[in-house]
Amino acid sequence: MSEEKQRKTFAIISHPDAGKTTLTEKVLLLGGSIRSAGTVKGKKSGQFATSDWMDIEKQRGISVTSSVMQLEYENVQINILDTPGHQDFSEDTYRTLTAVDTAVMVIDSVKGIEAQTLKLFKVCRMRGIPILTFINKLDREGKEPLDLLAEIEETLEMDTYPMNWPIGTGKRLKGIYNLSDDTVDVFSEEAEERQIVPYSEVESLETYEREALEEDKMLLEEAGNDFSLEQIQAGEMTPVFFGSALANFGVQSFLDQFVQLAAPPKPRKASGRWISPDQQQFSGFIFKIQANMNPNHRDRIAFLRVCSGSFERGMEVTLSRTGKKMKMNQSHSFFASDRETVNRAMPGDIVGLYDSGNFQVGDTLIDRGEKIKYEEMPQFPPEQFAKVTAKNAMKHKQYHKGIEQLVQEGTIQLYKTPYFEDYILGAVGELQFQVFEHRMKQEYNVDLEFVHMSHELARWVTKGDVSDLVSDHRKMLVNDQQGRAVLLFENDFALRWFQDKNPEIELSTGWEIL
Numbered sequence: 001m002s003e004e005k006q007r008k009t010f011a012i013i014s015h016p017d018a019g020k021t022t023l024t025e026k027v028l029l030l031g032g033s034i035r036s037a038g039t040v041k042g043k044k045s046g047q048f049a050t051s052d053w054m055d056i057e058k059q060r061g062i063s064v065t066s067s068v069m070q071l072e073y074e075n076v077q078i079n080i081l082d083t084p085g086h087q088d089f090s091e092d093t094y095r096t097l098t099a100v101d102t103a104v105m106v107i108d109s110v111k112g113i114e115a116q117t118l119k120l121f122k123v124c125r126m127r128g129i130p131i132l133t134f135i136n137k138l139d140r141e142g143k144e145p146l147d148l149l150a151e152i153e154e155t156l157e158m159d160t161y162p163m164n165w166p167i168g169t170g171k172r173l174k175g176i177y178n179l180s181d182d183t184v185d186v187f188s189e190e191a192e193e194r195q196i197v198p199y200s201e202v203e204s205l206e207t208y209e210r211e212a213l214e215e216d217k218m219l220l221e222e223a224g225n226d227f228s229l230e231q232i233q234a235g236e237m238t239p240v241f242f243g244s245a246l247a248n249f250g251v252q253s254f255l256d257q258f259v260q261l262a263a264p265p266k267p268r269k270a271s272g273r274w275i276s277p278d279q280q281q282f283s284g285f286i287f288k289i290q291a292n293m294n295p296n297h298r299d300r301i302a303f304l305r306v307c308s309g310s311f312e313r314g315m316e317v318t319l320s321r322t323g324k325k326m327k328m329n330q331s332h333s334f335f336a337s338d339r340e341t342v343n344r345a346m347p348g349d350i351v352g353l354y355d356s357g358n359f360q361v362g363d364t365l366i367d368r369g370e371k372i373k374y375e376e377m378p379q380f381p382p383e384q385f386a387k388v389t390a391k392n393a394m395k396h397k398q399y400h401k402g403i404e405q406l407v408q409e410g411t412i413q414l415y416k417t418p419y420f421e422d423y424i425l426g427a428v429g430e431l432q433f434q435v436f437e438h439r440m441k442q443e444y445n446v447d448l449e450f451v452h453m454s455h456e457l458a459r460w461v462t463k464g465d466v467s468d469l470v471s472d473h474r475k476m477l478v479n480d481q482q483g484r485a486v487l488l489f490e491n492d493f494a495l496r497w498f499q500d501k502n503p504e505i506e507l508s509t510g511w512e513i514l
């Protein structure tokens with residue numbers, strides 16, 4: 001990895017099938033020195049990178065091993081963090097967003113903004129992560145570009161600024177007009193090479209197409225927002241690009257602008273103050289722990305985001321939480337079929353560390369000097385719940401130990417019912433239950449019994465007394481790990497019903513207080 005190059009670290013957020021994988025592949029192709037972890041996604045091609053994938057991955061044919069990819073483009077080192085979607089959506093998907101400086105939101109032009117994008121978007125907003133938007137599938141008859149902009153503005157409550165503008169869509173797609181330099185990316189189904197022509201020299205446009213474009217341009221000028229890099233980097237405005245990932249159309253224009261607009265590593269808050277990436281002291285935090293990558297070795301990989309200073313192989317680091325010192329001999333970044341050893345990593349880079357059970361999600365690592373701790377990793381509101389018990393009551397020791405360790409590590413969330421202290425597990429995605437079950441079996445030799453519950457909303461009680469509440473299938477009272485009262489509701493209807501009947505009780509979605 002080059003040390004002097006500027007880093008741009010981002011994740012793509014999208015609803016399944018919007019084109020995240022296709023766009024990632026096209027972006028990787030445009031960059032030099034492609035190195036990727038696992039494959040971009042083995043699912044469709046049926047190719048599996050190496051043998052050291054979890055059993056679950058093999059069974060399901062998906063990549064749990066969420067990857068880190070790198071490319072160099074225009075003298076910038078781009079780190080792409082994959083955010084698992086589909087059924088493999090989990091807290092890791094959210095957590096990955098805490099480790100990036102920019103998010104790219106891919107929207108299907110036919111469907112507009114979809115539910116999963118919204119959830120991830122919320123995390124970006126919460127953390128002030130700048131968002132670049134790529135409206136994909138321009139080769140299909142999608143929604144009107146202006147309607148798509150309005151939808152983004154209304155749904156996500158942020159300003160938009162179109163960087164380019166489609167000339168026709170679907171079968172009538174002629175090109176995209178680049179607002180910044182009055183040029184057109186001319187679309188042609190055959191052309192391999194990208195053709196950029198000054199607008200005045202484009203010959204293929206019919207009069208009505210020119211007129212339509214002129215009209216849109218005028219509208220944008222009059223009613224649109226002014227471009228503001230400041231607002232973009234503060235996450236208040238999203239620059240919008242149109243294109244077709246599949247046709248590799250508009251991807252390069254996007255990447256050209258991406259390296260300009262994406263945020264570089266910014267100062268991050270630790271122990272109440274801002275730590276600049278330029279600071280000499282090395283610091284970083286663990287945002288994800290991947291277990292059992294290699295079933296034979298049962299090793300875990302902790303993903304470290306470097307925030308300041310430089311991380312060097314062999315260096316001694318201190319784990320802020322415990323004060324424990326460790327020598328970093330086995331640090332690896334993940335590439336293709338083998339793991340390439342990292343010698344030095346800079347702020348913005350992601351490093352995979354072998355972990356024998358020392359790390360928890362959210363842990364801070366530093367070298368020498370002042371002990372700092374990056375702000376708590378948020379706990380994300382779970383949407384699925386299950387009662388869990390050990391199949392074999394004789395194994396209660398391993399059972400409790402396993403649960404305690406895996407919860408601490410960040411695999412799944414644990415709640416307890418009052419009085420009886422039954423264990424309720426909470427997750428944002430089904431995959432978390434599967435990983436948890438798998439690891440309890442593999443690492444603690446405990447078979448679990450799950451009873452999935454019908455509840456799917458969690459609300460933290462911020463005011464009022466709920467201790468007398470009688471739990472039923474509509475609503476249930478539990479306590480979180482900090483002992484806070486949490487109500488689980490079956491659905492929106494049950495929640496509203498409860499609020500109507502109990503106006504004195506105040507509830508929070510958790511985002512605000514976690």
Ligand code: GDP
Pocket residue numbers: 014015016017018019020021022023136137138139140243244245246247
């Ligand atoms: P992901 O689930 O967001 O990663 O989406 P994929 O990249 O796997 O794409 C989902 C489907 O949409 C695949 O069949 C792609 O070939 C298709 N697709 C992706 N980009 C485009 C595009 O620009 N135009 C069209 N027509 N299809 C696309």
